Amino acid sequence: MVGPVRADGLRLALFTDTYTPQMNGVARTLERLARTIAARGGAVRVVTVADPDARDARDARGVHDADGAAVGVERWPSVPFWAYPQLRVAPLMVNRAAAVIDEWRPTLVHAATEFGVGLAGMFAARAAGVPLVSSYHTHFRAYLEFYRLGALGPVFWPLFRGIHNMGARTFAPSAVVARELAALRFHNLRVWTRGVDPSLFDSSFRSAAMRARLGARHERDVVVLYVGRLAREKGIDVLARAWRLAAASPGVRFAVVGDGPAEAEFRAAAPEGTCFMGRLTGRALSEAYASADLFAFPSVTETFGNVVLEAMASGLAVVAPDVGATTEYATAETAQLFRGGDATSLAEAIGLLVHDAPLRAGLVSRSRALAARMTWEAVFDQLLTDYREVVATARP
Numbered sequence: 225m226v227g228p229v230r231a232d233g234l235r236l237a238l239f240t241d242t243y244t245p246q247m248n249g250v251a252r253t254l255e256r257l258a259r260t261i262a263a264r265g266g267a268v269r270v271v272t273v274a275d276p277d278a279r280d281a282r283d284a285r286g287v288h289d290a291d292g293a294a295v296g297v298e299r300w301p302s303v304p305f306w307a308y309p310q311l312r313v314a315p316l317m318v319n320r321a322a323a324v325i326d327e328w329r330p331t332l333v334h335a336a337t338e339f340g341v342g343l344a345g346m347f348a349a350r351a352a353g354v355p356l357v358s359s360y361h362t363h364f365r366a367y368l369e370f371y372r373l374g375a376l377g378p379v380f381w382p383l384f385r386g387i388h389n390m391g392a393r394t395f396a397p398s399a400v401v402a403r404e405l406a407a408l409r410f411h412n413l414r415v416w417t418r419g420v421d422p423s424l425f426d427s428s429f430r431s432a433a434m435r436a437r438l439g440a441r442h443e444r445d446v447v448v449l450y451v452g453r454l455a456r457e458k459g460i461d462v463l464a465r466a467w468r469l470a471a472a473s474p475g476v477r478f479a480v481v482g483d484g485p486a487e488a489e490f491r492a493a494a495p496e497g498t499c500f501m502g503r504l505t506g507r508a509l510s511e512a513y514a515s516a517d518l519f520a521f522p523s524v525t526e527t528f529g530n531v532v533l534e535a536m537a538s539g540l541a542v543v544a545p546d547v548g549a550t551t552e553y554a555t556a557e558t559a560q561l562f563r564g565g566d567a568t569s570l571a572e573a574i575g576l577l578v579h580d581a582p583l584r585a586g587l588v589s590r591s592r593a594l595a596a597r598m599t600w601e602a603v604f605d606q607l608l609t610d611y612r613e614v615v616a617t618a619r620p
Contacts, residue, residue, distance in 0.1 A: 228601055229608040231266030234615070237330035237354075239321065239345025241337040242311065243272035243297075247482075247503055248453060249530040250361045253418060254336055258295045260604045268295045269328050271321065271341055273302035273312040298324065300341060314340040321348035330354060331615055336361065338387055350390055355618040357611070358388050359395040359416060360405060361527055381408050392614045395607070397528035398549040416607050418528050419600035420537045427539030427592075429507070429514035438515055439477035439499040446578045447477045449516035449540065451509075451531045452523070454484030459522030459545075462567045464493035466520070469571035471495040473578050481512050513538035517584070518577055524548040524564040532559075533598060536591035541584040543573045553598070558591040 236258075242248060244255045258268045278299060300320070302312035321344035325333065333349035335342040335358045342358070349356040388394040388410055395416035396402040402413045438447050448467070454460055467478050479499040480490070491500060504512055513519075519535035519542045529550040535542055536558065544554035545564035554561070560577055563569040577584050 228264060229605040229612075231261045231264040231608055231611075234261060234266035234332065234608075234611065235328070235330045236261050236266060236268045236611075237271065237325060237328060237333045237345065237349075238268060239271045239333065239335045239337075239342050241273055241314065241339040241341045243270060243275075245275055245277040246311065247505070249418075249528070250336070252530070256600065257604070257607070260600070261608075262295050264604075264608070269324065269330065270295060270297045271324055271345065272297065272299055273314045273341060274299040275302070275312060296328075302340075316340045316344050318344045318347045318351075321345050322351060325349065325352050325354055332357065332611055334359070335391070338384060343387070346387060346390055355614050356391040357393040357395065357614055358391045359397075360388065360401065360410075361397065385410055392618070393610060395610075398552050400549045400552060401527045414610050416610075417598075417603055418530055418533065419598050419603040420530075420533045420595050421600060422537060422596065424510050425513060425534045425537040425595075426510070427514050429510040429538070431511045431515050434508075434511040434515040437499065437501070438479040438512065439497060440515075441477075442475070445475045445477050446473075446518060447479055447516040448518045448520050448574060448578075449479050449481065449512065449535070450520055450522075451481040451513065451535070452521075454480070454482055454487040454490050456486050456489075457523070457525045458484075459524060459565070460486055460490045461493065462565060462570060463520060463522040464490055464495075465567035466522070466570035466574065467498070468493075468495050469568065470574040470578070473575055476574075476578055479512070479516065481509065510538070513540065516540055518543060518574060520570065520574060521545070521550065521554075522570060523550075526550055529554075533595055537595035539588055539592060541577050541587045542591060543570065543577065553594060554591075558594050559587060 240254055242251045244251050258270055261268045300314040302314040305311045305313050325348050333345055333354050333356045335345040393412050393414050394410055395414050396405055399415050402415050405413055440447050452458055478495055481501045481504050483503050513535055519540040521532050521544045524545050524547050526549045532542055532550050532554055542554055542559040544550050544559045546561040547564040560573045562573040
């Protein structure tokens with residue numbers, strides 16, 4: 225039996241403007257990447273933004289994680305982003321990035337974001353002649369459309385295309401996004417998809433106590449859950465309107481896990497009795513997923529949608545939009561689809577599943593089987609194979 229692809233000899237410098245303890249899909253994925261490289265025999269230096277909640281916030285340079293993993297973390301001074309205080313921004317310190325590369329001598333630089341830290345890593349890697357790859361995690365095309373800024377496209381896309389095309393690879397989270405970027409003349413695209421950890425997301429975490437926290441009063445109640453950032457581009461206005469329509473069905477409860485800049489707006493618009501759980505991690509998050517019955521996901525601006533896959537692995541019937549990157553795995557076979565952006569269609573899809581237990585059970589069976597095949601081990605095998613190709617073909 226062939227084992228996992230090893231990272232022996234790889235020295236990865238990961239430059240990113242989001243990393244744990246920030247709670248978003250990109251930060252969680254990048255932390256998993258760093259730990260996987262270390263576990264498979266490589267070495268990792270993460271350069272990211274300072275965060276007051278970080279365990280290593282007291283020392284900005286050369287810090288190792290408390291559990292002893294071979295992941296060095298350097299945090300640059302940063303301030304909260306004005307439009308979304310949960311995210312932080314750092315200045316473009318190319319000289320410091322160059323010093324990191326000169327001191328640590330990576331064999332590969334991965335710039336995961338297109339802002340201060342990520343850009344500094346890109347420019348410094350190019351100047352030093354170190355092999356460079358980047359990744360595209362934010363659906364900027366959808367965001368520009370959502371915020372009616374499409375007129376900026378002729379300026380925005382040449383800039384972003386030039387940034388990403390500096391590297392030997394641009395990794396997109398899904399084939400849907402990769403095709404969009406190819407149409408915009410991004411080069412050397414590869415799909416770096418996502419996986420799910422069955423030890424963290426599984427129906428075995430279902431808990432009567434957590435169901436009560438989520439608002440269930442009886443075992444027969446149907447709990448409809450949303451997990452994710454509470455931000456306008458996530459479609460939470462559509463979700464709130466849909467939930468108000470679906471609230472007419474008896475025994476339906478609504479629960480939210482997450483926080484964000486539009487939380488107050490969502491609280492005001494959600495049906496009376498909606499349970500707001502705030503940010504959950506670890507076992508509490510696992511139990512929240514598994515203790516619900518339906519997962520309602522309104523966003524059409526995803527590049528992948530990690531939470532949808534986590535809900536599937538946790539045994540929930542998923543309601544997802546019929547457009548966007550989630551359609552790669554949230555299909556008519558594995559999810560109840562609704563017309564993206566249409567609150568009435570979302571409410572109808574929720575109502576259908578509330579009243580049709582056999583339909584729910586069929587979706588759960590098929591989606592859990594899909595999630596079981598989407599392992600992180602296979603995801604990182606492919607990414608490491610791409611890394612090795614870049615390093616092996618780099619010019620001296």
